[in-house]
Amino acid sequence: MRHFCLLLLLVLACMKAAAAEPFLALDRQGARSLVDANSHALPTIIALWSSDCSHCKNNLKLFARMAAANPRLRLITIAVEPLSEELAVPLDRLGIPGARYAYGPESPDALAHALDPKWRGELPRTLLFDGNGGKEAVSGVMDEQGVRRHLRL
Amino acid sequence: MAIWMTHFHKLGAAAALATAVSVLPGSVSAAEPKEKAAMPGMGGMAKKARTELASSAAFAADGRLLAVAKQGEHLMLYRSDDQGASWSAPVIVNAQPEAISGDGENRPKIAFAQDGGVLVSWTKPLGKPNTGEVRLARSDDGGASFAAPITVHRDRQEITHRFEAITAGGDGRIYIAWIDKRDLESAKAAQKPYRGAAIYAAVSEDGGRSFKAEVKVADHSCECCRITTAVDTDGAPLFLWRHVFEPNERDHALAKLKTDGTPSAFQRATFDRWRIDGCPHHGPSLAVAPDGTRHAVWFNQKDGEGRVFYGRLTANGVDGQRFVGGEKAAHADLAVAGRRVAITWKEFDGETTQLHAEVSDDGGASFKPRVLAATGGASDQARAIKRGNDLFVFWRTEREGMRVFELR
Numbered sequence: 001m002r003h004f005c006l007l008l009l010l011v012l013a014c015m016k017a018a019a020a021e022p023f024l025a026l027d028r029q030g031a032r033s034l035v036d037a038n039s040h041a042l043p044t045i046i047a048l049w050s051s052d053c054s055h056c057k058n059n060l061k062l063f064a065r066m067a068a069a070n071p072r073l074r075l076i077t078i079a080v081e082p083l084s085e086e087l088a089v090p091l092d093r094l095g096i097p098g099a100r101y102a103y104g105p106e107s108p109d110a111l112a113h114a115l116d117p118k119w120r121g122e123l124p125r126t127l128l129f130d131g132n133g134g135k136e137a138v139s140g141v142m143d144e145q146g147v148r149r150h151l152r153l
Numbered sequence: 154m155a156i157w158m159t160h161f162h163k164l165g166a167a168a169a170l171a172t173a174v175s176v177l178p179g180s181v182s183a184a185e186p187k188e189k190a191a192m193p194g195m196g197g198m199a200k201k202a203r204t205e206l207a208s209s210a211a212f213a214a215d216g217r218l219l220a221v222a223k224q225g226e227h228l229m230l231y232r233s234d235d236q237g238a239s240w241s242a243p244v245i246v247n248a249q250p251e252a253i254s255g256d257g258e259n260r261p262k263i264a265f266a267q268d269g270g271v272l273v274s275w276t277k278p279l280g281k282p283n284t285g286e287v288r289l290a291r292s293d294d295g296g297a298s299f300a301a302p303i304t305v306h307r308d309r310q311e312i313t314h315r316f317e318a319i320t321a322g323g324d325g326r327i328y329i330a331w332i333d334k335r336d337l338e339s340a341k342a343a344q345k346p347y348r349g350a351a352i353y354a355a356v357s358e359d360g361g362r363s364f365k366a367e368v369k370v371a372d373h374s375c376e377c378c379r380i381t382t383a384v385d386t387d388g389a390p391l392f393l394w395r396h397v398f399e400p401n402e403r404d405h406a407l408a409k410l411k412t413d414g415t416p417s418a419f420q421r422a423t424f425d426r427w428r429i430d431g432c433p434h435h436g437p438s439l440a441v442a443p444d445g446t447r448h449a450v451w452f453n454q455k456d457g458e459g460r461v462f463y464g465r466l467t468a469n470g471v472d473g474q475r476f477v478g479g480e481k482a483a484h485a486d487l488a489v490a491g492r493r494v495a496i497t498w499k500e501f502d503g504e505t506t507q508l509h510a511e512v513s514d515d516g517g518a519s520f521k522p523r524v525l526a527a528t529g530g531a532s533d534q535a536r537a538i539k540r541g542n543d544l545f546v547f548w549r550t551e552r553e554g555m556r557v558f559e560l561r
Binding site: 050121 | 256257282283376377429430431432433434435452454459481499501503530532551
């Protein structure tokens with residue numbers, strides 16, 4: 001199973017190199033599933049960002065670098081604004097891998113609550129899953145040491 | 154269905170607490186501007202047009218209510234003679250279409266010149282991310298028609314000039330201030346560090362038809378929180394914004410401007426010491442009572458908890474600081490009419506977004522809470538507005554359109 005997972009990751013990594021992942025519209029149910037700690041069997045970073053947030057780019061670059069160095073680390077990005085084609089531009093420019101989500105047509109308040117009830121809208125906001133059911137949420141720019149600590153890497 | 158009914162009744166009961174009037178989709182409404190179609194190549198994704206709800210409303214001196222909202226590349230001005238129960242057909246503010254910022258902390262604004270001119274300001278985003286120009290259009294006929302808009306600043310670099318706030322001073326001058334990144338960009342070019350952005354201001358001595366060259370109000374503002382403005386008892390304009398105090402404390406700063414736009418006074422206004430390298434996206438609101446009391450609401454994280462606060466800003470700190478609403482209270486606004494103070498905010502309860510208000514009849518010593526409405530869809534920030542001694546809340550929601558609630 002482990003080998004299969006690694007193979008799958010390798011295939012996914014190759015696919016990513018070929019083309020950036022398309023954006024998916026997030027709904028309430030999808031948001032709840034994504035942030036369910038028990039659904040993450042691998043260390044996973046879910047990075048909330050927006051096109052308006054200059055500080056978010058620092059985190060995204062760090063997470064991308066860490067994901068490139070550690071094939072077990074998964075990165076998922078969620079743009080906390082309505083889906084638009086412009087959202088891919090900064091992610092492509094920074095070479096940010098991983099599944100890409102943006103807000104679908106539901107109430108932004110409801111989507112934000114489903115993602116993280118404690119979150120008050122400040123960005124960057126990062127949800128860190130250690131792959132063993134552990135989950136932490138951090139607001140603001142992070143450093144590698146902090147990310148590793150929260151992911152228990 | 155049961156859930157829907159529950160919320161329908163909750164909404165009905167809440168609305169009964171206030172004198173509420175609304176514009177429903179289907180009538181003359183700014184509820185759902187149809188904009189961008191879903192992108193090609195995004196199979197299975199949202200097909201719904203993006204709705205940008207950010208809007209403002211204000212009562213003119215003649216008692217007429219004006220509201221401004223974005224529709225595609227135009228701003229539309231709506232007028233109501235019955236406190237928002239019905240609205241005129243909209244008037245296009247900018248005849249030539251252009252990009253307009255209209256979501257989150259960005260919104261068009263309305264102000265009135267001393268000669269009765271109606272002023273609408275907005276931010277026009279430019280090509281690069283987070284860049285923009287501050288624009289202003291003036292009407293000489295109460296909002297029936299507008300002259301071509303102007304850009305209020307001389308600096309035309311493709312950089313941030315955004316999140317403007319506009320007010321008419323007691324001296325008849327028009328003051329407009331915004332977040333400006335020219336100093337940050339200069340510092341970057343010189344490879345020097347620079348905290349945050351800056352606040353710049355421009356002054357008009359002809360009722361908003363033209364502006365004098367802009368001046369710097371302060372270095373080191375936060376980058377993307379709305380600014381607020383109020384007129385002090387001596388007629389001078391006050392601006393309150395989220396600042397970045399050393400090393401990265403995102404508290405608020407208050408400046409009083411002279412007639413040339415430079416500050417005559419600058420002070421730290423809040424002391425919650427929220428240290429974050431990030432974007433709170435949560436700007437303050439300020440109103441000055443006839444006795445000079447500076448009432449304010451703002452959001453900060455204090456002792457690890459992000460909350461909305463109310464307090465009275467004084468030269469020696471904050472008087473009477475307290476929480477507003479619950480843990481999910483957000484984007485509060487405030488208005489003052491004589492001894493009366495109104496605070497409004499929205500708060501998500503897990504299912505719907507509730508519109509709340511608190512009203513004080515004793516200058517802010519005590520407040521009575523009210524629940525005004527709720528919506529299950531997207532909503533703009535609530536705006537507290539006044540007409541003479543009457544206080545109102547204006548709220549635009551995706552499903553219900555523009556609504557006005559009188560706070561009796």
